[in-house]
Amino acid sequence: MKAAGNRNKEIDKERFYRGTASVEAAPGRNRAKTILTGIAALLLTLSLAACGQSQSVAAPEPTKTETQTAEQAPAEAADTTEAVEAASQTVYPLTLTDATGTEVTFDAAPAKIVSLAPSETESLFALGLDEQIVGVSDNDDYPEAAKSKPKMGGFELNTEAIVAAQPDIVFVADVTDDATVESLRGLGLNVFKFNPDTLEDVINDIATYGEITDRQEEAKDVTDKMRADMEKVRTAAASIDEADRKTVYLEFSPGWTVGKGEFMDELISTSGAINAANATTGWSEVDAEAIIQADPDVILYSQLSVDPKTIKDRSGWAAIAAVENDRLFAIDDNLVSRPGPRLSEGLIEVFNAIYPDALQ
Amino acid sequence: MIRRLGGYGGAGVLLLLLSLIFTLRIGSVELPAGRIFSILMHELPGIGKWFPQIWDAGEAQIVLKVRLPRIVLAALVGAALAVAGAAFQGVLRNPLADPFTLGVSSGSSLGAALIIFFGLRTALLGQWTLPLTAFVTGALTLTIVLALARDRGKLPIYGLLLAGVVMQSFLGAIVTFLSAMSDRPVNEILFWTMGSLNLRGWSYSLVLLPYVLIGGLFLWANAGAMNLFALGERRAGQLGLNTEGTKMTVLLVATLVTAAAVSVSGVIGFVGLIVPHMIRLIAGPDYRLLIPLSALGGALFLMWADTLARSLLGGAEIPLGVITAFAGAPFFALLLQRSKRGKGGSGSWIG
Numbered sequence: 194m195k196a197a198g199n200r201n202k203e204i205d206k207e208r209f210y211r212g213t214a215s216v217e218a219a220p221g222r223n224r225a226k227t228i229l230t231g232i233a234a235l236l237l238t239l240s241l242a243a244c245g246q247s248q249s250v251a252a253p254e255p256t257k258t259e260t261q262t263a264e265q266a267p268a269e270a271a272d273t274t275e276a277v278e279a280a281s282q283t284v285y286p287l288t289l290t291d292a293t294g295t296e297v298t299f300d301a302a303p304a305k306i307v308s309l310a311p312s313e314t315e316s317l318f319a320l321g322l323d324e325q326i327v328g329v330s331d332n333d334d335y336p337e338a339a340k341s342k343p344k345m346g347g348f349e350l351n352t353e354a355i356v357a358a359q360p361d362i363v364f365v366a367d368v369t370d371d372a373t374v375e376s377l378r379g380l381g382l383n384v385f386k387f388n389p390d391t392l393e394d395v396i397n398d399i400a401t402y403g404e405i406t407d408r409q410e411e412a413k414d415v416t417d418k419m420r421a422d423m424e425k426v427r428t429a430a431a432s433i434d435e436a437d438r439k440t441v442y443l444e445f446s447p448g449w450t451v452g453k454g455e456f457m458d459e460l461i462s463t464s465g466a467i468n469a470a471n472a473t474t475g476w477s478e479v480d481a482e483a484i485i486q487a488d489p490d491v492i493l494y495s496q497l498s499v500d501p502k503t504i505k506d507r508s509g510w511a512a513i514a515a516v517e518n519d520r521l522f523a524i525d526d527n528l529v530s531r532p533g534p535r536l537s538e539g540l541i542e543v544f545n546a547i548y549p550d551a552l553q
Numbered sequence: 554m555i556r557r558l559g560g561y562g563g564a565g566v567l568l569l570l571l572s573l574i575f576t577l578r579i580g581s582v583e584l585p586a587g588r589i590f591s592i593l594m595h596e597l598p599g600i601g602k603w604f605p606q607i608w609d610a611g612e613a614q615i616v617l618k619v620r621l622p623r624i625v626l627a628a629l630v631g632a633a634l635a636v637a638g639a640a641f642q643g644v645l646r647n648p649l650a651d652p653f654t655l656g657v658s659s660g661s662s663l664g665a666a667l668i669i670f671f672g673l674r675t676a677l678l679g680q681w682t683l684p685l686t687a688f689v690t691g692a693l694t695l696t697i698v699l700a701l702a703r704d705r706g707k708l709p710i711y712g713l714l715l716a717g718v719v720m721q722s723f724l725g726a727i728v729t730f731l732s733a734m735s736d737r738p739v740n741e742i743l744f745w746t747m748g749s750l751n752l753r754g755w756s757y758s759l760v761l762l763p764y765v766l767i768g769g770l771f772l773w774a775n776a777g778a779m780n781l782f783a784l785g786e787r788r789a790g791q792l793g794l795n796t797e798g799t800k801m802t803v804l805l806v807a808t809l810v811t812a813a814a815v816s817v818s819g820v821i822g823f824v825g826l827i828v829p830h831m832i833r834l835i836a837g838p839d840y841r842l843l844i845p846l847s848a849l850g851g852a853l854f855l856m857w858a859d860t861l862a863r864s865l866l867g868g869a870e871i872p873l874g875v876i877t878a879f880a881g882a883p884f885f886a887l888l889l890q891r892s893k894r895g896k897g898g899s900g901s902w903i904g
Contacts, residue, residue, distance in 0.1 A: 348733075446741075447741055448741075448751065448752055473869065477869050477870075478749070478751055478869065478870040479751065479752060480581050480869075480870075481615075481619045481751070481752055482580050482581045482582040482615045482619055482620070483581050483582060485582075485611045485614050485615050485619065486582045486611055486612075486615065488611055507752060507754065508618040508619060508622055508752070508753070508754020508755060508756075509614035509615060509617070509618030509619045509754070510614075511614075512610040512611055512613075512614045513611075
């Protein structure tokens, strides 16, 4: 229903633009009218064609049952790791279930890829897929080469640009909601969504990218490095005395902190520290009373958007240990908030800020 | 008059103190009443030494630098908005006038949003940059709304409301556009459209205090004139009042008071609407009573609204503007219904 609605909107938009263009071109009223009628007929055929196309791609009936089984199965993660260990060459056709519970089949390694999130773009570049990437989101700025790729919109996607890029696959992340995924599928696009919840998921997802694009060797190099980073931090964290565990306060947007369920919280706990806002979930406004009582030893803040002075000068925060001892550290936002290949670097940065010199 | 003011005012002040004691106890960190009392007493010169410090430093910070300043700021913002609302209603003779419905709040928030968006928070005039910009845009908005609503020298209720709504949605769209353009995970600008008193220390109260004190006293001094306005502008003129001059200065001062409040708290709607009407129901239509009592009532109202905002969901904040809108919008509907039947809150409103 929703997809159909969006499609109609698209067509309306198109009709609107074409309408104005043709009126400008045609001086006579009648001529304009005939042209408009012609366009209307054309659009009708086009929209019918689009309907037919969408049915063949996202055939509604059979997927329904498959979706249910997919939801019962734990996730895409389990079987993909097995596959990585088993073979380093992908056998097509390959069918995988994505985060929306939809089965997506790949007949060959995708030659044209659109990536709609910074984390995904980073993962794809890490696998050396520079040539295959034909579109990225407005927010993708790493690696440098991502900046010169065609832009497909930000939070509001530029649907026309995506369709025009004729991608074999569109990779989307958590920021693209399921309704948008459905409407993209309705346009005949092959969409695969990733939505990792943990560091482990991120690593498994990179293996999945490798499988889909037949870059399993490259993927293994990336995931091995990430696992090694993680292991290094875990070992160092395990050697820290229970009594020396630090409490950490995070501020990655002015006046907002990060609680359970976010990667930053997992980075803190993996580092063997305690998040001062661990009573909250996700992003929430700072509860000054709770933070002052938790008395964090270390404050980590966003390099991009937070001025540490505003934290230090905050009413009543002078008594917090981290402020008293001036233990406030800027963290590269992109390292700790993007579930991509650099997340393990973020983990090391976080660990080093909390426990300097503890890593060998 | 003075005796009634003393009676109502005394009751109001008493309620305010009681509320202060109650709201100080409410917060995400549990603190026993006795300890809060000791912490407060410890600060007083002279008797402080009778209350030795048995609490840890964090607890004292929570009471003295987080809770107390926030409660005081809520009282000041509430007083500012309520007084401004009463004054708008007085000189415009319109029961539904209030800084929010007239678009002044939205205008001020646009100014604030521009300042935030371009990162100019402390440019040029230091901490006064934001309030003054908010004032200018608020005053401009009011001018436009009044110009749009004016119909043959009169300001009809519906015209004024429509003009206010139009300006609100237009300015709201600009603010939304600005917040869409900023690419941070949490939107600072959005805060202006919802109102909040979180993380405000004493410095915010200090900024607001002079506006509320001086502005409030000025408006109170004009209460007699507002009583004359209630008779109709022509009668008021015949009785020797410089109607245009008074109207303009009162509107200007009320806008300034509103803008100062908005600049520290963001947009908090309906306070200036509900409170003066409540006071009218209790103490009658005399503006000499209405203005000071609205200040007290507004302070009380927002103190409690903010306490709900910070405590209803445990540690998570509910935007303050949401709380006041829940209370205010139904009330607004009721007033609109009554004014339709031709019996406004009090006195003779021009419809």
